[in-house]
Amino acid sequence: MAAGVSQLPTGEYLRHGQTPFFRLPQADFHAPAPYAGAGAVLLGVPYDGGTTHQPGARHAPAAIRRVSGLIHSYHPVHQADVFRKLLTLDGGNVPLPPFDAALVRTVIQREVAQVLQAGATPFVVGGDQTVALPSLRAVAACHGPLAVVHVDAHHDTSGPEVWGDAYHHGTPLRHALSEDLIERGQLWQVGLRASWGTPRRGPSMEALERRSVAELVAAIRLGVGERPLYVTFDIDAVDPAFAPGTGTPVPGGLTSREALQFLRGLKGLRLVGMDVVEVCSVLDHADITCHLAAALLLEGLALRALAA
Ligand code: MN
Numbered sequence: 001m002a003a004g005v006s007q008l009p010t011g012e013y014l015r016h017g018q019t020p021f022f023r024l025p026q027a028d029f030h031a032p033a034p035y036a037g038a039g040a041v042l043l044g045v046p047y048d049g050g051t052t053h054q055p056g057a058r059h060a061p062a063a064i065r066r067v068s069g070l071i072h073s074y075h076p077v078h079q080a081d082v083f084r085k086l087l088t089l090d091g092g093n094v095p096l097p098p099f100d101a102a103l104v105r106t107v108i109q110r111e112v113a114q115v116l117q118a119g120a121t122p123f124v125v126g127g128d129q130t131v132a133l134p135s136l137r138a139v140a141a142c143h144g145p146l147a148v149v150h151v152d153a154h155h156d157t158s159g160p161e162v163w164g165d166a167y168h169h170g171t172p173l174r175h176a177l178s179e180d181l182i183e184r185g186q187l188w189q190v191g192l193r194a195s196w197g198t199p200r201r202g203p204s205m206e207a208l209e210r211r212s213v214a215e216l217v218a219a220i221r222l223g224v225g226e227r228p229l230y231v232t233f234d235i236d237a238v239d240p241a242f243a244p245g246t247g248t249p250v251p252g253g254l255t256s257r258e259a260l261q262f263l264r265g266l267k268g269l270r271l272v273g274m275d276v277v278e279v280c281s282v283l284d285h286a287d288i289t290c291h292l293a294a295a296l297l298l299e300g301l302a303l304r305a306l307a308a
Contacts, residue, residue, distance in 0.1 A: 006081075008025075020090035021044075022298070023068075035114070035115055036118060038088065039087045040088040040089075040121045040122075040304055041090075041091040042091060042123045043094055043112065044125045045096070047094075047096050047098065047104055047127045047131055048128045049128075050128045050129070050167065050168040051168075051247050052162075052170060056247065056282035057247060057277070057279060058127065060280065060293070061127070064281070064294050066290070067291050067294050080306060082302045086304055089120075091111075102167075105167070106134070109134035109135070116142040123274050126275060129156060129169040129277045132176075132232045133171075135273060136172070136176045136181045138273075139181075143272050145181065145182060145184075146181060146229065147183060148187050148188065148230050148232065149229065149266070151231070151232070152190075152191055152192065154236070154250070156170055156171065157171070157174040158170040158174065172232075186224065192205060194250045205252060208254070208258070217262060217265030221265070228270055231263070231274040233277070235278045235289060235296075238256055242288065243256070245280050245282075246278050247280045248278075263303065264302075267302075267306055268306075269303070270307060
């Protein structure tokens, strides 16, 4: 794959009849090294076996691919051509055995590790947030304990007490902490506001209501410093008015503009992996949520491109 290969022109992708993420080149799985030369790889993970309420997130990779075809490479705020700076490939979807949750985690971790072994940064498109754990395991195995920015309405630190299972979409951050995938003191949670049966520590949506996005981002930048940073972005952090297509919506969240500003503000940090999860495209209206997810992914890719 030659450097400088970028998006298919709009007309060409229409003729092509397929829509890879952002009209990007697709990884060639017949080649001995499908990700060779890539700076970033987008991986769809069509899995929603960990949802506790409304399923459907398995359809998100296809739905986000479709609307991402509208997005152009030039980032008007950063004033940078993202995909010219960062050779990005659509790595297709992770082929999953949907009835074996433990094997699903193993397969996802292996696929993300393959992206990392090629020297590329993984951008995982879920799927429910269950997929964040194997992704974090692969990225931490490569980079060591991580700083993690977790944007979500929920803590996602549940145990088996509610559903009788240690693994579902409300648990990945608990495992990531207990497995030391996250450096102590380096979990930055933004957008929390869901109710819970017992008191919980941690910043809430209120922190964002009291402070501007710029102030919040400045504090996180200072705290993270040079550490390798992973961003796990649950779309339900965003208000259901802006992101109706999600399985466990909670009123009172970020606006889509705040979400984009927040990610933009992380410019300069060392992003080593990202996921965007919990888009339930079957509950979406007018593709609002899918468009936002694609825009958030572009923000993440821009962060990585600017550091390239
Ligand atoms: Mn979540």
